[in-house]
Amino acid sequence: MDTAPERRALAGRLTASGVLRQDSPWRSAVEAVPRELFLHPGVFLPVDGGRWQPVTALGTPPEEWTQIVYRDESLATQLDGHLTADAADAPVTGVPTSSSTTPTTVVDMLEQLDVADGHTVLEIGTGTGYSTGLMCQRLGEDNVTTVEVDPQVAARADAALEAAGHSTWTVTGDGLLGHPARAPYDRVIATCAVRRVPYTWIRQTKPGGIVLATVGSWPYGTGLAKVTVNDDGFAEGRIIGRSSFMHARAQALVPLAGDLSARTAYADTERPAKIPPVLLNEWMPAFLAQLTAPGAQFVRAMVGDGTRILYLFDAERESFAAFTEDASGWTVRQGGPVALWDAVEETLTAWQDAGSPDIANVRLHITEQAHTYWIGDRQSLRWEHRLI
Ligand SMILES: C[S@@+](CC[C@H](N)C(=O)[O-])C[C@H]1O[C@@H](n2cnc3c(N)ncnc32)[C@H](O)[C@@H]1O
Numbered sequence: 136m137d138t139a140p141e142r143r144a145l146a147g148r149l150t151a152s153g154v155l156r157q158d159s160p161w162r163s164a165v166e167a168v169p170r171e172l173f174l175h176p177g178v179f180l181p182v183d184g185g186r187w188q189p190v191t192a193l194g195t196p197p198e199e200w201t202q203i204v205y206r207d208e209s210l211a212t213q214l215d216g217h218l219t220a221d222a223a224d225a226p227v228t229g230v231p232t233s234s235s236t237t238p239t240t241v242v243d244m245l246e247q248l249d250v251a252d253g254h255t256v257l258e259i260g261t262g263t264g265y266s267t268g269l270m271c272q273r274l275g276e277d278n279v280t281t282v283e284v285d286p287q288v289a290a291r292a293d294a295a296l297e298a299a300g301h302s303t304w305t306v307t308g309d310g311l312l313g314h315p316a317r318a319p320y321d322r323v324i325a326t327c328a329v330r331r332v333p334y335t336w337i338r339q340t341k342p343g344g345i346v347l348a349t350v351g352s353w354p355y356g357t358g359l360a361k362v363t364v365n366d367d368g369f370a371e372g373r374i375i376g377r378s379s380f381m382h383a384r385a386q387a388l389v390p391l392a393g394d395l396s397a398r399t400a401y402a403d404t405e406r407p408a409k410i411p412p413v414l415l416n417e418w419m420p421a422f423l424a425q426l427t428a429p430g431a432q433f434v435r436a437m438v439g440d441g442t443r444i445l446y447l448f449d450a451e452r453e454s455f456a457a458f459t460e461d462a463s464g465w466t467v468r469q470g471g472p473v474a475l476w477d478a479v480e481e482t483l484t485a486w487q488d489a490g491s492p493d494i495a496n497v498r499l500h501i502t503e504q505a506h507t508y509w510i511g512d513r514q515s516l517r518w519e520h521r522l523i
Pocket residue numbers: 232233234235236241259260261262263264265266267282283284285288308309310311326327380381382383384385
């Protein structure tokens with residue numbers, strides 16, 4: 136089935152929504168690259184109860200399949216690190232481990248990359264290869280290198296790129312190491328989230344080049360970092376907006392093991408919370424909490440009678456904050472060497488006092504030794520994460 140009309144319609148929608156910039160060279164790439172080539176053997180569509188319905192290209196009427204392919208949605212293509220849609224014949228549970236990101240996000244990031252003709256790009260997280268295909272179309276296949284950690288995913292993407300007419304550099308490996316063999320690059324773009332920008336990416340970028348990556352460790356409250364690499368080997372920029380991606384596999388948070396009640400039975404302190412912990416359900420407070428307590432996880436639980444209990448856990452620093460609610464508000468009990476909620480609350484108070492600035496006000500400076508984030512010139516809105 137010829138999908139040229141669907142591709143033109145997708146490009147039209149992306150232009151109308153302002154994602155494709157005026158007279159953007161990416162428009163012809165969106166019109167040229169058939170997304171369906173990258174969705175073989177199929178996708179998993181979400182159904183109720185956290186389950187996924189496998190849908191294959193071969194097992195679906197062409198019109199219906201085309202309609203799925205050109206939805207502006209993220210389409211899961213692999214669950215739990217191995218399962219593809221052709222290997223399941225009924226709804227399944229699982230965690231997506233590879234996907235075709237929604238075209239809005241893909242194209243928005245490509246626009247943010249500010250590429251020019253002749254630029255070389257390193258992409259981390261090939262996935263289906265659709266975003267790689269757009270870059271090959273725009274920049275030429277020799278200028279694009281893409282790294283995928285999962286060998287099966289990489290092989291499927293490579294075949295799809297070949298089918299789309301691009302024999303590009305699809306590398307199977309850990310993208311956290313970049314790909315030094317073809318460095319330096321003008322641009323580095325990550326389509327998986329990272330806790331912090333690996334310094335290897337900065338080292339493999341030309342002076343004046345740009346690195347674009349989603350930073351943070353929670354599934355939300357993460358930000359799109361855009362930094363420019365300097366002659367002296369540091370990079371500086373800002374968080375340009377919200378962004379959410381599956382994490383680089385080595386950095387994906389594993390659920391906490393063990394009995395939470397055992398860990399929190401012996402608190403050092405107990406006091407009323409000045410700020411309700413439910414504020415961490417919001418994107419910017421969650422981002423700030425991650426800056427303040429980078430190793431902490433936010434866990435929501437419920438006891439038998441339906442009472443909510445919330446936790447911040449920092450396994451590395453063996454510290455916790457446990458929150459319970461009654462008619463008078465939230466109480467926090469803290470334990471371990473770091474008073475996590477004291478620190479997060481101090482940050483959130485300073486942020487509120489500063490007028491609750493948006494995530495796009497967060498600046499970022501990266502050296503080999505540290506990531507430093509800040510907002511304005513307040514010492515209380517400055518975070519240094521030392522690496523070595
Ligand atoms: C959201 S998908 C990428 C979407 C893709 N750009 C597209 O357009 O289809 C994220 C991919 O990152 C890959 N990934 C995770 N950790 C990685 C790592 N350390 N190095 C390279 N790829 C990684 C996953 O296997 C997954 O395929």
